Amino acid sequence: KVFIEDLKKEFVTDYVFEAIKANAIYESRYLLGTSIARPVIAKRQIEIAQAEGAKYVAHGATGKGNDQVRFEMCAQALDASIETIAPWRDPEFLERFKGRQDLLAYAAEQGIPVDATPKAPYSVDENLFHTSFESGMLEDPMVAPMKEMFKMTVDPKDAPDQAEALRIEFKAGVPVKVTHKADNTEKTDPLELFCYLNEVAGRNGVGRIDIVENRFVGIKSRGVYETPAGTVLREAHLDLEGMCLDREVGRIRDMLSAEFARLCYYGFWFAPEMDMIKVAVDKSQENIDGYVDLELYKGNVTILGRSSPKPLYSADLASMDIDDGGAAFDYNPGDAQGFIKINAVRLKMYNHMARKIEAGET
Numbered sequence: 001k002v003f004i005e006d007l008k009k010e011f012v013t014d015y016v017f018e019a020i021k022a023n024a025i026y027e028s029r030y031l032l033g034t035s036i037a038r039p040v041i042a043k044r045q046i047e048i049a050q051a052e053g054a055k056y057v058a059h060g061a062t063g064k065g066n067d068q069v070r071f072e073m074c075a076q077a078l079d080a081s082i083e084t085i086a087p088w089r090d091p092e093f094l095e096r097f098k099g100r101q102d103l104l105a106y107a108a109e110q111g112i113p114v115d116a117t118p119k120a121p122y123s124v125d126e127n128l129f130h131t132s133f134e135s136g137m138l139e140d141p142m143v144a145p146m147k148e149m150f151k152m153t154v155d156p157k158d159a160p161d162q163a164e165a166l167r168i169e170f171k172a173g174v175p176v177k178v179t180h181k182a183d184n185t186e187k188t189d190p191l192e193l194f195c196y197l198n199e200v201a202g203r204n205g206v207g208r209i210d211i212v213e214n215r216f217v218g219i220k221s222r223g224v225y226e227t228p229a230g231t232v233l234r235e236a237h238l239d240l241e242g243m244c245l246d247r248e249v250g251r252i253r254d255m256l257s258a259e260f261a262r263l264c265y266y267g268f269w270f271a272p273e274m275d276m277i278k279v280a281v282d283k284s285q286e287n288i289d290g291y292v293d294l295e296l297y298k299g300n301v302t303i304l305g306r307s308s309p310k311p312l313y314s315a316d317l318a319s320m321d322i323d324d325g326g327a328a329f330d331y332n333p334g335d336a337q338g339f340i341k342i343n344a345v346r347l348k349m350y351n352h353m354a355r356k357i358e359a360g361e362t
Contacts, residue, residue, distance in 0.1 A: 003048050008128055009191045011040045016129050016194065020233050021173040022281045023241075023254070024261040029211050031227045031234065032264050033130025038067060039269035042074035049082050058085040063094075066216050070267035077270035100135060126151065128194060130207075130227035138222055141212060145224045152198060153226045156205030156299030163297035164200060165304065168236040170292075173285030175233055181293070194229050201228035204296035216266045235301045236292040243311045244287050253284040 015036050026032055045057050057075060061067035063086070072084050087093045097103050100116070100123075107114045115124060122136035131151045137143050147155055165181035178187045178197060187193040201207055207228035215221050241250065256277050263274045290308030294301055316322055317329055356362050 001052070005044050005048075007040050007044060011037065011128060012194045013190050015040050016230070017174050017190070018278065018281075019260070019264065020175065020230070020237055021285050022260040022277070023234065023238060023257045024264060025234070025257070026261040026265045027211075027213055029209055030213055030223070030225065030265075031130065031230045032261060033127065033225060033227050033230065034125050034132050035066070035070065035265045035267075036129065036269075037125075037127045038070035038267065039074050042071050043078060043270075046075055046078045046082060050079060054082070056083050056085050058087070060087065062088045064215075064217065064219060065221075066265065066267070069216055070269075073267035074270055120146070120149075122149070124151075128198070129230055130225055133224040134221060138224060141222050145210060149224075150208070150226055153202045153208055153228055154205050156208070159203065159205040159298045163295040163302075164204060165293065165295045166197075166200065166232075167291050167293050168233070169290070170237065170240055171289055172282075173237065173241075173288040175237075177291075197229035197232055201232045201296055201301075202226075205299040206296050206301055207231035208299065232294070232296070232301055235303065236294060237288075239292050239294075239303050239306055240288055240290050240308065243290065243306055243308045243313050245284065246312060249284050253281065256280055 019032055019036055024032055026035070048054075049057050059068065059071040061071060068086055068088070072086070075082060075084055097106065101118065104114065104116060104118055106112075116122065116136075120136065122138050123132075123134045125132045125134075133145065133149055138145065167177075167179040167181060168175060169177040169179075175190075175193060176188060178193050179185070180200070185196070187196045207230065208224075208226050210222075210224045212220055212222045245253070260274070260277050260281070263269070263271060263277070268274055287310040288308075289310050290306065292306045293304040295304060296302075314329070317331060353362075
């Protein structure tokens with residue numbers, strides 16, 4: 001019995017948009033395109049196994065990668081009674097197939113169609129959020145990715161010479177509408193919105209990165225990624241937060257964003273600490289309503305403007321040209337002197353003690 005499930009909309013709304021709300025990014029660069037795709041697969045896999053009374057599930061992740069951990073941590077969290085079969089850790093399997101070249105040879109012998117070839121043996125993982133490329137010649141960190149390798153994005157140098165402008169609207173931190181400023185194309189369905197952004201950003205060369213990252217298993221690996229829609233949404237969401245998010249809430253949320261990314265990358269999507277972080281992130285996003293205007297041009301995302309019905313930004317209060325601009329908020333520039341003095345107390349005390357230590361007076 002074969003199950004082919006369409007999880008695209010669930011993936012976008014329950015996983016990708018959760019990461020966008022959290023501004024989740026691993027090691028400051030990786031938008032978690034592979035990491036965040038594993039929980040939705042594992043969840044449905046376990047649900048089917050439960051419905052069919054199966055005692056085992058399986059995955060094809062290698063014994064050196066992160067995916068083995070992600071699939072199995074999710075499976076254990078959802079139903080520990082179901083065991084996982086991992087061929088890449090089976091001694092008999094490993095005796096026969098030493099690596100990717102052996103598997104490519106086997107696929108050729110058996111007439112199994114695969115995209116990889118001995119001349120281009122890199123590994124490709126595709127989903128709606130991104131495409132990743134690893135292994136093969138990419139294991140040499142000095143080898144540049146092949147131009148023809150990419151699937152979702154054009155080379156920024158080959159992108160159109162005319163920028164494309166978009167308006168992206170958010171409600172409680174979630175993208176709810178995209179409008180193309182030139183042809184007035186509008187997308188409001190979450191899946192259609194995301195696929196449209198992939199298309200527009202991809203043809204403008206947006207979303208490519210080439211990095212060396214730290215795998216959960218302790219190995220550094222080189223990965224080449226393209227995440228067009230995710231890159232645009234992150235930039236727009238961050239910008240709107242600048243208008244609407246309280247500074248101290250944002251500071252705490254930023255700490256939680258890093259933990260969200262770490263937990264997602266490590267395979268702890270269904271962990272109680274992740275549930276707690278999601279609740280906190282949702283609270284932080286209650287007033288993130290509004291829209292951001294931006295343009296895409298040869299790999300770049302440039303913000304043009306932003307507006308919100310719930311801004312914490314006030315042009316009058318921030319103005320350097322209006323003398324009484326802060327009157328409505330009881331802000332008096334003269335109060336800054338005392339504010340500065342109080343905040344400098346510990347600095348003066350620290351430097352006073354440092355001079356005494358340097359002079360040998362302690």
